[in-house]
Amino acid sequence: MPYRALLSACLLFICPAWATEPVSYGRDVQPIFSRYCVACHACYDSPCQLNLGSGEGTARGAHKLPVYDGVRTEAQAATRLFLDAQGAQAWRRKGFFSVVEGQDSQAALMARLLELGHQTPLPANARLPESLEIGIKRSNRCPLPDEFSTYARENPQAGMPFAVTGLASDDYRTLQRWLAEGAAIDQQVLRPSAAEARQIAAWEGLLNADGDREALVARWLYEHLFLAHLHVAGGEPGHFFQLLRSRTPSGQSVDPIATRRPNEDPGTAFYYRLAPVQGVIVHKTHITYGLSAAKLARVKALFFADDWQVDSLPGYGAQRRANPFATFAAIPPQARYQFMLDDAEYFVRTFIRGPVCRGQIATDVIRDNFWTLFQDPRHDLYLTDAAYRARATPLLAMPGQFDAIGDLLGLWLDYRDKRNEYERLRMQAYATAPAPDWSHIWSGNDNALLSIFRQHDSASVRKGLIGAVPQTLWWMDFPLLERTYYQLVVNFDVYGNVSHQAQTRLYFDLIRNGAEQNFLRLMPAESRLGLLDDWYQKSGKLKLWLDYPGIDSRSASGLLLPLADPKGGFAESLLLRYADLNARPDPINRCNGSRCFREGIGSELQGVEQALSRLASRPAAELKVINQLPETTLLRVEQANGRREVYSLLRNRTHSNVAFMLGEALRYQPERDTLTLYPGVLSSYPNFMFSLRAAEVPAFVAALERASDPTAFEPVVERWGIRRSHPEFWRYFHDLAAYIRETEPIEAAVLDMNRYENL
Known part of the structure; x- marks a missing residue:
């Protein structure tokens, strides 16, 4: 229906009598945006910077420039909602344009985009056309009002909501009527x-x-x-x-x-x-x-x-920002470290999940899954030895404060050399300290054991030891934890240029290596070089020679671990010794017998988890369907009693090493990929979803085990998959958030669908 006729038609024929009252933004419009739009239009990676999570964001409108640009040579002006400007006119001065105001007798951009989407619905639960580019790497056109006709002609399937099941008819009419009435926004404070x-x-x-x-x-x-x-x-x-x-x-x-x-x-x-x-x-x-x-x-x-x-x-000043250890030297380091340990999951989440919504600058330097432990404050020499602390503090400064492109190499080499000097100092100091034993691993509360999962350009953190024993583990002390936090959170500028981003990425590589080397101190001395060689295969050997100092392969460990498999022996002992602190026991991925399910669940879910455990911790060379699965797949399992359980199926990609900024695909070892399966929503970014009844789970698992190629995988998606075009996509998608609200109410929030794939 043409936009100009919409309001009168609504009043005369379509809408109920109460609809003659003006549409309220807070009561009527924001709930629709929350249901259909916020899953894409929020945070820094919102297409065209259009954030529809609030009246302020709606009034601010859109912008041509993306926030994420890994190759810009100059830093970009910050455009943080509620912070960098107040009110629509202030945002106009920063280059934002309205999407809700009509211009030159034309309908508002939002009205025209909604109409375009309404006119071209997607076939029910069918694959999207290959010509329709989705995903966060697509180039968003962000048309101005006078560019819309050309945009619509060239992109007839790019209406809103984009590449997903559209609005219900009543919601579509409500939005169009609100826009026709002038799009008044009553701020909900x-x-x-x-x-x-x-x-x-x-x-x-x-x-x-x-x-x-x-x-x-x-x-x-x-x-x-x-x-x-x-x-x-x-x-x-x-x-x-x-x-x-x-x-x-x-x-x-x-x-x-x-x-x-x-x-x-x-x-x-x-x-x-x-x-x-x-x-x-x-x-x-x-x-x-x-x-x-x-x-x-x-x-x-x-x-x-x-x-x-x-x-x-x-x-x-810049030097103060670069070295928080010097800036806050007067505060007892025991207080600073213990404060962070008390809520270690929060701090690890800040640099794994935030402060950005697209974090490949950090995530391509980490393994796809690993466990993190912390050094006990009583055995952290930075805390206990004032003389050592005085020598170490000047060496702990971090790059990123200066972003001149021409200075990148010099800055990097300077900070790398200081870090390596610190590592040599640290190695010498710990070589004369008591050998580390179990008392050196902090066990103060259930934040002591964390699991990290990377999903390409995002990652998640959970308390507890989830998944099979990983290839690498991190053992973080105060200097490692604090530097990671400052480098990736406090000092990172999402609007910064390529030099700033490169410095951040390169230095985090050194921090990761430091956490790995610290863990090696727990292993028998004669096993350390072999473990390091496994972590830095092929080109990683070159990086070991170029940028990392040597490891201590002589000082003894206080742990009595088997030489044949010291890391496996450590993990086994860790799980036994810290069982009371392990927030998420995991018999699904680490099943040692016939009971591959959690304690305390009903018989129906026991059968579900027993069947699903067949998918966990098997290499892709054996379970070929892994090659068909995205990073994060959500399984929604409906029980006979009407309740449902949600499982995350995470793909762990394996690399020969993660030591370089470029060439990740060259180091990829797809035959070694595995899956981790665990109850709950373990990612902010679902890539796909299956919904099935509990009684169907054995058949679902068997079908996945047979799906060795795309042709065999297609029937699985057809039978149980929830594609972007599914008629009830939004009900299923928001049910994931409802599950979080029921199981972890404080963590409840709207999930992101920018990465939802076209399987």
Whole structure:
């Protein structure tokens, strides 16, 4: 129906009587955007920077430039919603154009894009045409109003929602009517409850307390919590807060100060404030951290129990940003490390999942699955040996503060050499220290054991040891954990140029190597070179020679491990010794007998998991269907009682090494790929979904075992797959978020579908 006739037709013939009332953005429109649009249009990788998770984002509109550009030679202006500009006109001055306002007697861009999508529906649950480019690497045209006719003629299937089942008819009419009425946006501002306000006041009181010690601790805490979605004990479900620097004190409206990084000079007097997170919560940026009276008491005990002093407060210059160990040297390192250990999962999530929504700059330097452990503070020489700490601190500075293209090689070599000098110093110091034993591995709470899974350009973190024993493990001490956090979170600028991004990637490679080398100290001395050779096969040998210092292959380990398979023996002992801390026991992937299912589940799910375990931990050379599967597949299993369980099927790609920035495909070893299967949604980015009844699971598994090529895989997708064009795609897709809400309510958020594949 032509746009101009839509409103009158709706009023006269189509819509019910109540529809003659004006459409409300908050009541009627934002729920539709949340249902159909936010799964793509949120965060930095939103197509055309159009963020439809809030009224502010809708009013801001779209932009021609993408945020992600790995080859730009100049840093790009920051365009963070709610921070870098306030109000539609301010965004217009930054190059954004409206998608909801009609121009020159034409309908709004959104209306025309919706109409284009409505006119060209997809065939039900069919594969998309190969000519329709999907995925995050596609080039988005982002047409201006006077470019739309050409855009529609050249891209007839590029209406909205893009490459997915369209809006229900009622929702389509509601949006078109709202646009025809002028697209008024009533801002829905979240406000804290009384209980939340009390906690906010207590935390702001701590962060803004008088005194140099208090100011230095507050700055360190801010730099470590600025990315968090803070939830308050006893607060309202769905309420989250963020820590900001504001020009206004507590009790007044927050006036945020926008700096590119949280450790840059605010340029004026400021106050630390907790402000509500506005808009729809999306899983990819939802990195949660809990606040409570007990946590506040813990912070005070950690940081202010000892009588340490501050000679003078540090500034915000480049050298201060590059070396937080020097900047915050006055704060006892035991307090800083223990604060991070208390919530280690949060901190690892910040650099594995955030602060960006497309993280290949970091993820292509890590294995597809590995476990992470932490060094006990009592046995971390950086904490316990002041003389060693004084020698080490100047060597711990990190690159990325200067981004001149011509200086890239020199900067890299300088920081590489300092890091390697530190590694040699560290190796010498630990060679004379007591041999590491089980007491050297931190076991303070269930954050002590973490599993990391890479899904190409994203990754996820979970408490507990999930999956088969991985090829590599990380053992992180305070300098490793803090450097990773500052390099990938605090100091990383998503709008930075190619030099900044390259420096970040190259230095993180050194950090990964440091965590691997630290783990090798736990292995028998005579086994270390063999393990290192396995981790750095082929071209990795060249990288070992070029950029990494040698390892300690002589100092003894305090662990009595079998020489035939020391890593396997370590993993077996770790699982036994730390069983009470292992948040996710995993009999599915590490089945040692006939009971390949979790304890405490019903007989129906026992049968499901027993059957699914046949897919886990087998190499692609044996289970050829792995070659047909994407990075993250979600299995939705419906039980006879009407309930459903969700499993993540993660593809672990294997590489000869992960030591180089380029040429990943040349190091890929596809015959060694495996699958990890575990209950829950273990990624923010589903690549595909199957839905089946519990009774069908054995047949599903058998079909996958037979699907050795695309032709054999096609019937599996046809029978159980939920393609982008499935008539009930959105019901199934949002049911994944509903499952998270039921099982982990604090983590509930809208998932991303930009990476949903065309199987």
